[in-house]
Amino acid sequence: MKFVLKLEELGMFVFGIFLFNQLSYAWWWFLALILVPDIGMLGYIFNTKIGATVYNMFHHKGLAILIYFLGMYFEIEWLKLVGIILFAHASMDRIFGYGLKFDDAFKNTHLGEIGK
Numbered sequence: 001m002k003f004v005l006k007l008e009e010l011g012m013f014v015f016g017i018f019l020f021n022q023l024s025y026a027w028w029w030f031l032a033l034i035l036v037p038d039i040g041m042l043g044y045i046f047n048t049k050i051g052a053t054v055y056n057m058f059h060h061k062g063l064a065i066l067i068y069f070l071g072m073y074f075e076i077e078w079l080k081l082v083g084i085i086l087f088a089h090a091s092m093d094r095i096f097g098y099g100l101k102f103d104d105a106f107k108n109t110h111l112g113e114i115g116k
Contacts, residue, residue, distance in 0.1 A: 005111075009094040012061075016088025019068070023077055023084070030085070037089040044106060052101040059090045059100060 020030050043054030057063065068083025070076075093099075099111035107114040 006095050009091045013088055013091040013095065016084050016091060019084045020081070020088070023081060025077075025081060029081070030088075033081075033085045034089055034092065037086055041106075048105060049103040051106065052103040055106075056100045058086065059093060059098075061087055061090050064090060 017030070037058040040055040040058030041051065044051030064083050064086035066083070067086065068080050071079030071081075071083055094111065097109075097111055097114055099109035102108040102110070
């Protein structure tokens with residue numbers, strides 16, 4: 001089952017690349033920005049509850065889709081870019097087993113414990 005979930009996430013990551021291709025940005029923007037959502041890990045400096053909350057905000061696909069659709073509705077290309085990067089990044093993370101975090105520990109995710 002894990003293989004099927006990873007395949008599904010790979011499909012969504014490829015879809016993120018497709019959506020990015022619809023924008024007018026050069027390809028290097030995708031490469032330069034794809035790891036930026038990991039800035040959400042900085043919340044762990046304070047404690048695990050704040051860390052998990054901030055991390056999950058930067059890795060929630062629903063929020064990414066909302067931001068993308070706001071960019072479409074208001075015709076703001078950089079907002080579409082933000083949504084696409086958040087969406088693609090979350091899919092990429094989940095391919096490697098990094099899911100949304102529980103507030104007890106960084107390694108405890110909705111996909112199970114990281115590293116197992």
